[in-house]
Amino acid sequence: MTSQSMAAALARTMGLTYAELLRTASVKRVDVSSLAALAHAIRLIDSPDSPPPHPEDLPQQLAALNEHRHRTRLGAVLRQLPGVLADGTNHAHATQSPDAWGRVADTYSVVYWLAARHRWMHLAELAVMKQRLAAERARPIAATVAARDEAGAFLNSGDFAGGLAVVDQAVVEAESTLRGRDRAYGLGILHLRGLTLAGRIKDQRTARRHVDAAWRAAAEFPADIADHGIHFGPENTAVHVISTASDMEEYRDALETADDLLRAGTSLPATRIGPLHMSLSRSHLALGDRDAALASLEDAWDVAPEMARVHPTSQELVRVLTSLHRRSNPRLTRLAKRAGVTF
Template identity: 60%
Template sequence: MSVTETSAPGRNVAVLRKQRGMSQVKLARAAGVSVSLLSKVEIGDRALTQGVAAALARALDVGLDELLGAVPVGRHDEESLRELRSAIRRFDLPGEAPTDLDALRRDLAHLTKLRGDADLSGVLEKLPDLLTRVTHHAHTAGTPDAWAKVSEVYSTVYWLAARHRWMDLAELAVLKQRLAAERADPLTTAVAARDEAGTFLNSGDFAGGLAVVDRAIAHVESHLRGRERFLALGLLHLRGLTLAGRERDNAEAERHMAAAWRAAEEIPRDVNVHGIHFGPENTAVHVVATYADLERHRKALEVTDDLRRRPLTLPATRISPLHMNTARAKLALRDRDGALESLVDAWDTAPQMARVHPTSQELLRVLIALHRRSNPALVRLAKKAGLPV
């Protein structure tokens, strides 16, 4: 049985361990986790967090993407993915520039909406042609704004690849994104650095990602002023916050959290920066996730409760992970019904994302294992995910 055929990352641990002839005791010692925790993860009594997954992946000598399980490419997506890779290869080859710039702007806005809606299949279908057109336009126009648009599209390529754990594509995307950003402006460069740090996050190299973030922050502090400075610093500190949480570094997490909140005070309402949101709401969403990573689950729920006292303006791509991390915290506090309710909300908000997200997969696996009696809501959700109950 290959790893990608299993239904959740925690089950992949047992598959990979047995393939290597390792006992639970040997793997636990190598990863620096308890045998009890490892056993619970494998049988489905405990959800595998990405911080623990990174430690286990290192001990198993595999990539984090392999342990979490890369999403297989669907047959109907294979052609779009081939075309996308072809467009990426032709980054430095100028072609015929689009003549209808209004249509190009509309298509870029549509791509941003598809990403915000977490419409993964829609994004993949749109990307090859749009990436080709926006790159040809940048080669012809040669302006910072034109190259900023190229960088923004590559940010979406990275986002799509990271969601599926297609890490070779994600790393290729951030390389081209950085090259485009260097021809654009300092804010675009900061966003590219944020995504570059994301590849370290996705590979489990949290310390390396933090180093990328700190280098980018120093660059922003030297080159940006005013609103753009706060936006760039805010986005970078949110990435640093996530990395520090996965590293289980409380002090570093608190440092990035405080800096992100300071930046958010200057941006009273969340705004979209090259497809990524920053402001008070998305800062709170990241704080919830990090508190869950640090096992400060009651604090995570306190922030969630405060955040949901007012209507949220964030798109589905941010709201669905908020529900997932709320479910993580509830499950850790043994509120299984509440965890299931939040997980259902995550699926209702962004079903395509929930289907491929490792946190969603793990939560569902554990809830199925823990519920010894039939639960109608769980049965319905399992059917959506294609899992037996």
Template identity: 65%
Template sequence: MVADVYSTVYWLAARHRWMDLADLAVAKQHMAAERAGSLAVAIAARDEAGTFLNFGDFAGGLAVVERAVVEAERTLTGWERSFALGLLHLRGMTLAGRVKDRTEVARHKERAWRMADDFPRDVEEHGIHFGPENTLTHVVATSVDIEDFGDALSFMEGVSQSPLSLPATRIGPLHMNASRARLALGDRDGALDSLSEAWEAAPQMARVHPHSQELLRVLTSIHRRSNPRLMTLTKRAGIAL
């Protein structure tokens, strides 16, 4: 429970860019996880790699992931093994996407999907979801990072046909990434539609999330003051015009 609390503190601190607190939370999480068991240790490593991601040290984060994968393969069995490895490979895919390493992205993506096959639906353990739906959200995000915008939107087609069961904190970023893809392809109206869906799903997160803030700034610079819906979102985000 202590490790889980520190994991939550890390998540909140990272979202608000309180990086010193995020770093401290992960260190405390590791200390508690070592007394809790191998699954907790794997989750702590996943969060540690997240601090490297947030600080922009993507190679360092990938090294953390690789060590944790080896340890999880050695110490875990059954569904815990699939759960831990799935989370670690999703983190690895995200980190590889930030350095535009398509080979590493493909490797981590394939292994994450393989682990997700062990779960008919997403499960939650230690406050973290893993399964086919959460894997899809990470694949969409990384596809945008490596500029495979068409691939990202092709995954989103299935979402529109069958809504996801994930919490709002996962649904919101998914729609933000769809907005990023649509904007990159020149679909301004579609980008605003997806961004609006992100605000509907998780308004508190959309207000502070860097992707949401950046999308609003870009769309505002394009539309100026001609779009009432965009102006409403901009005011809610506290962005000065």
């Protein structure tokens, strides 16, 4: 199975972007108008319209949007994003409140997340640029979240070293600007991004540095929290450590850590548990256990079907498993059909 670091190298050799090699996910016909409306709302950051009549509803609207995100309801996120972004931007221009601009920045974080899931990289990069602009008018934590997402755009484009540079600079800034809970949370999400990036280039020393720092930050939280639409705490740190262990081909360590996490039970949402099962499927497959790999991939589809449909790891796992099976397997046939992969 091709690693993401190898895929990035292949893309450079072939003169392709990382997203082109992994293939951009298509938009359903019913969602084309929502994507056009989102593009219009993005332009409003410099050209505001009338403020919304009920600004008191804006926090609840953003919370509902993030709930769809956490449940990996990608279609619902796309349909609701244009209105939430437009109303939030217009209100922020009308009030110039740091909290209002913070909500705009958080909404652009959702735009980035949706674009990254579909590998719409031009939109993802535009989203983090606009997120940065909004964060400049918000409280300091907004800039930290924006840097985390900017590093994510580097990650999704296959520029892992560039993403690490963004993380390192953001860590220095966060250490000087953030205090209390915001400081622990902000540094935590940055170090999670850092360990993921380091794992993709198999930089064990840098990955270990970010792992240790993430665990120190996670120790400040007895349970995972979901600030600014992003989860952080002991459980999500464990999920990232598992994924990075798989990236660095430490497959048994990944499976053992996952056993401990799942046996204890987790409160994390589908947006984190789906990728966890994909990581476990990768590790099982690398160790030659196709049945366990299929079972973990089925778990990923059961927990987060809309994400699994567009996620490159899920798609590649289905293709590899179908190519390895020489005889009919009803479970794999059903999964391949859901993924749109010919078996």
